[in-house]
Amino acid sequence: AASFKDESLRVLAGSVEQIPTEIERGSCDGLLMDHVLEHIVDPVATMTEAGKLLRSGGIMLIVVPNNACLAAQRAGLAWTHLDVPRHVNFFSASTLRYAAERAGFIPERNFFNGYYRMFVDSLIATEQRIYDQLVAHLGAAPAATRRNSRMQSWRLLARTAAFCKPELKYDEVGIVVRKP
Numbered sequence: 001a002a003s004f005k006d007e008s009l010r011v012l013a014g015s016v017e018q019i020p021t022e023i024e025r026g027s028c029d030g031l032l033m034d035h036v037l038e039h040i041v042d043p044v045a046t047m048t049e050a051g052k053l054l055r056s057g058g059i060m061l062i063v064v065p066n067n068a069c070l071a072a073q074r075a076g077l078a079w080t081h082l083d084v085p086r087h088v089n090f091f092s093a094s095t096l097r098y099a100a101e102r103a104g105f106i107p108e109r110n111f112f113n114g115y116y117r118m119f120v121d122s123l124i125a126t127e128q129r130i131y132d133q134l135v136a137h138l139g140a141a142p143a144a145t146r147r148n149s150r151m152q153s154w155r156l157l158a159r160t161a162a163f164c165k166p167e168l169k170y171d172e173v174g175i176v177v178r179k180p
Contacts, residue, residue, distance in 0.1 A: 016046050019053065028053045031060040037099070038064050038087040047103035054179040060105065063113070066173035068092035070160060071118045074152065076145030078131035080123055081171060093173045105177035112170035115160075119153045 014020040016036070031050055037043040047062070054060065065081035066072070067090040072079045081087070091099070093110045100107050117123050127148035135141055146152060160169045167173070 016040075016050050019049070023053055025052050026055050029055060029058050031058070033060065033062045035063060035065070037062060037096075038083075038089050038091065041088055043089050044099050044102045047100060047105065051103060051105060051179055056179060058179045059108075060177050060179070061174060062096065062100070062177065063172055063174040064089075064091045064096060066092065066112065066114070066167065066171050068167055068173070069171045070164070070168045071156060071171050073144075074146055074156060075127050075131075075148060077134055077142045078127045078145050078148065080126050080130065091173060093167050093175075096173055096175050100175055100177045104180070106180055108176040108178055110167075111174045111176070112166040112172065113174065114170050114172035118171060119157060121150075124148045124150060124153055 012020040012022055014023075016033075031054060033047075033050065037046065040046045047060075050060065065087070067081070072081065075082075082090070093112075097107045097110065131141070131145065131147040134145065141147075
């Protein structure tokens with residue numbers, strides 16, 4: 001694994017599956033997994049392995065696409081964060097919490113992010129392409145799947161802007177967990 005070092009930062013190349021040998025078990029105060037677990041076949045095992053790097057009381061932040069949000073429900077199979085086959089696991093706040101508990105962590109709190117991007121033209125266009133490819137391949141629109149458009153985005157904005165629960169509003173869900 002290649003490494004980089006300056007006076008204030010040392011970066012080691014590696015992965016959860018191949019943790020650099022320079023990192024001692026129990027030596028980290030904190031870890032971040034940002035859009036990792038949705039790509040991993042066994043997310044509980046991955047969190048368990050990463051947790052071995054944390055000292056007792058250490059914190060890990062995990063962020064994944066929120067498959068429980070209204071944008072995902074509206075788009076169905078055309079949702080940009082569904083991204084099969086690159087994404088092999090799909091999470092909501094409760095399933096992310098459950099996976100963290102199974103990996104031996106103490107969940108501190110969930111958080112949500114990613115509201116603005118649902119209204120960006122490039123995301124709308126991406127979901128339109130996915131929808132069109134699904135229709136071309138299947139010969140019809142998949143059940144519970146809508147073609148995105150600016151009008152659909154405006155409707156989503158109207159449903160979510162003010163009084164929507166965070167787990168329905170945001171397309172990312174995260175969790176802060178502590179190692180016992």
